[in-house]
Amino acid sequence: MEINFETMYQDLGISKEVMDVGNKIEQELLPRFQAFDKTAEYNQLKVLRAMQKNRVSDGCFNYASGYGYNDQGRDTLEQVYADTFHTESALVRPQITCGTHALALALAANLRPGDELLSPVGKPYDTLEEVIGIRPSKGSLAEYGITYRQVELLEDGYFDYPAIEKAINEKTKLVTIQRSKGYQTRPSYSVGKIGELIAFVKKIKPDVICMVDNCYGEFVETIEPSDVGADMIVGSLIKNPGGGLAPIGGYVAGHSELIENCAYRLTSPGLGKEVGASLGVMQSFYQGFFLAPTVVCSALKGAVFAANLYERLGYGVIPNGAESRHDIIQAVELGTPEGVISFCKGVQAAAPVDSFVTPEPWAMPGYDSDVIMAAGAFVQGSSIELSADGPIKPPYAVYFQGGLTWPHAKLGILQSLQHLVDTGVVTKEAFD
Ligand SMILES: *Cc1c(COP(=O)(O)O)cnc(C)c1O
Numbered sequence: 001m002e003i004n005f006e007t008m009y010q011d012l013g014i015s016k017e018v019m020d021v022g023n024k025i026e027q028e029l030l031p032r033f034q035a036f037d038k039t040a041e042y043n044q045l046k047v048l049r050a051m052q053k054n055r056v057s058d059g060c061f062n063y064a065s066g067y068g069y070n071d072q073g074r075d076t077l078e079q080v081y082a083d084t085f086h087t088e089s090a091l092v093r094p095q096i097t098c099g100t101h102a103l104a105l106a107l108a109a110n111l112r113p114g115d116e117l118l119s120p121v122g123k124p125y126d127t128l129e130e131v132i133g134i135r136p137s138k139g140s141l142a143e144y145g146i147t148y149r150q151v152e153l154l155e156d157g158y159f160d161y162p163a164i165e166k167a168i169n170e171k172t173k174l175v176t177i178q179r180s181k182g183y184q185t186r187p188s189y190s191v192g193k194i195g196e197l198i199a200f201v202k203k204i205k206p207d208v209i210c211m212v213d214n215c216y217g218e219f220v221e222t223i224e225p226s227d228v229g230a231d232m233i234v235g236s237l238i239k240n241p242g243g244g245l246a247p248i249g250g251y252v253a254g255h256s257e258l259i260e261n262c263a264y265r266l267t268s269p270g271l272g273k274e275v276g277a278s279l280g281v282m283q284s285f286y287q288g289f290f291l292a293p294t295v296v297c298s299a300l301k302g303a304v305f306a307a308n309l310y311e312r313l314g315y316g317v318i319p320n321g322a323e324s325r326h327d328i329i330q331a332v333e334l335g336t337p338e339g340v341i342s343f344c345k346g347v348q349a350a351a352p353v354d355s356f357v358t359p360e361p362w363a364m365p366g367y368d369s370d371v372i373m374a375a376g377a378f379v380q381g382s383s384i385e386l387s388a389d390g391p392i393k394p395p396y397a398v399y400f401q402g403g404l405t406w407p408h409a410k411l412g413i414l415q416s417l418q419h420l421v422d423t424g425v426v427t428k429e430a431f432d
Contacts, residue, residue, distance in 0.1 A: 013349065014414050018421060021431055022414045025308050032304055036297045043219045043293035050083035051290070061283040068277030077285055078273075081241075081253050084289075085226045085233060090253035091262050091273065092237075094281045099215045099236030100127040102250030106211055106234050107131065107174065109265035110258055113145035115173035120164045120197065121189075122153040125182045125213065147171065157186035159197055165204055174209040175201050179217040179225065180327035183399060185318060188326040191221050195228025202229065209258065215239055216327040216383075216401065219296040232258050238382040240328065243288030243295045244404040247281060247379050295384060296328060299402050302386070302409025303330040306400065309413060313430045316395075328384075333397045337361075339425045340390040343398045344374035346419035347388040350412040351376020361392045369393040386412045 009019045060073035068074065074093070081090035096102045103125075111117060117132065129135045133142025142148065149172075151163045177197060181188045189197075198210045212225035214233040218240035226233045235241055237249030252262045263272035278285075307330055308321035316333035319325065334340050341361065348359050354376040361370035370392040377385040386409055388400035400416075403409025420426040 009414070012411065012415070014411075014418050015421070017428075017431060018414050018418050021312070022305075022309065022410065022417075025305060025312065026410070029301075029304060029308060033301055036300045039222055040219070040293045040297035042222045043296075046222075047080075047084050047290055047293060050080045051286070053083060054079045056080065056286060060286065063280040064277045065279060066277055067275050069274060071276070071278050073282035073286075074276065074278040075273075077282060077289075080286070080289065081251055085224050085253045087226050087233070087253040087259075088256040089259035090251060091259050091266065092249065092251040092253075092285065093266065093276055094247075094249045094279060094285075095266060095276050096250030096252075097248065099213075099234070099239065099250055100125075100131065102234045102236060102252055103128060103176075103213055104131040105250075105262055105266055106232055106252045106258075107141060107176070108144075109261040110209055110211075110232075111141060111144075111146045111174055114171065116147045116149060116169065116171035117141065118164075118167055118172050118175045119148075119150045119178075120159060120167070120175060120201070121177055122150065122186065123184070124150075124176065124178055125215070128213075153186055158193070159200075161200060164197075164200065168201065168204050168208070172205060172208055174211060176211050176213065177225075177230075178213040178215075180213075180215055180329060182215075182329075185331075187319070188217070188329070190324070190326050191217075191223050191225055191228055194225050194230070198225075198229040211254075216329055219293045220300065220325055220327055226253060231255050237285065237288070238379055239384050240296050240299075241289055241292050242285070242379075242382075242384060243291035244378070244382065244384050245284040245288030245291065247284060249281070249285065295404055298404060298406040298409055299328040299384065300325055301406045302403040302413060303328055303401070305410060306330050306332060306413045306416075309417065313417075313426060316397075318397075329399055329401045331397050331399050333395045334390075334420075334425070335396050336425065337392050337396060338423060339420065340392060340396050340398050341372055342419040342423045342425055343400075343416045344372045344388050344390060346416035347374040347386060347400065347412045348376055349419070350408070350415035351386065352408070353378060367391060388416070 064071040078090045130137035133140030209231045211232040212230040214235040232254035237246035307317045310332045311317050311321040318331040361372040364371045373389040375387040384402045386403040390398035
């Protein structure tokens, strides 16, 4: 039987003209998709080799409760992460509740009163402002007498080396480098660029700890920041490395001594890694990590597809359609509140979960404008699953990311465009 995509897409609410423009963009992107597939192939082999080397067996998926002494699944998984990221050690736990927690843990565990933290890449991710104490908060590093310094980026979004050299002093203990731009307009950094920055910092002060916030970056390239001199890399399991299956969790991977400090901080001095039962989540952690390289590949295809589609229609997109990729985030500047709202409604309508729900802009804690969020995810808040959000303020940009499979990412983006067409934000002329 002949495959009839037209009817199938029509049943899902996608018109022929939207499907056609999507297919055209997809055709043009095939060489880039092939390059993403090659990265996924390499990373898949990396993960497989680490799993085989560490003799992962079904015993690793057993339920462990209580103190969690000798939790074989947990300990083996940490070695699988360490081998994949080429680090001495790793801490991968469901007790690490999210990415912010993992970053706060890595910082608090390795800084002491009187030490100084330096960000040579400008302002860190929003939630870290309270962790550091840039915005005063209970329990911040500032409350414990840890100072903070920040070097602003140059106009091109890259590093101000002379200012960084000046900022490093006898108190500087840890340098934090954020790989993904998050919700800023600066570029996301390639692992190569991060390596150059680390080498520069280490030349000035060899014993300084270089930490990389690796959120949204894992498996986008064939190397990770830990391959270019980072002493610690940190991330969330409901983003890339969880592969969409991990229901919670975070990781820190790096030098043994630093990871040991993290373990003592997470549980208790003296106990460290020895406690912390894995409570039945191990199969999803392993299976998610196994799937992560191809899931990230799907998300990357979605990101460049959206960039090229919306660029073609005349919108500003960051990164642009041709740029190389260093994380899975795509920003589209729609320019109007209606644009942002329609886009998010389209993404929501394409979801496997809660597709019947209509997202609306809402006041959110920590934001100075209403925010609209589209998420129809299996894991609440998971942003490796297709998701979009946008603050209702100029330049009226949506940030979207994820997609466990390429066909779903494609449908989500077509659906966003269909909503823009249906509400009159995008007109027929834009297709020409
Ligand atoms: C998502 C993210 C975080 C925080 O992770 P949460 O899980 O949301 O707490 C930190 N840094 C970057 C760059 C991120 O993308």
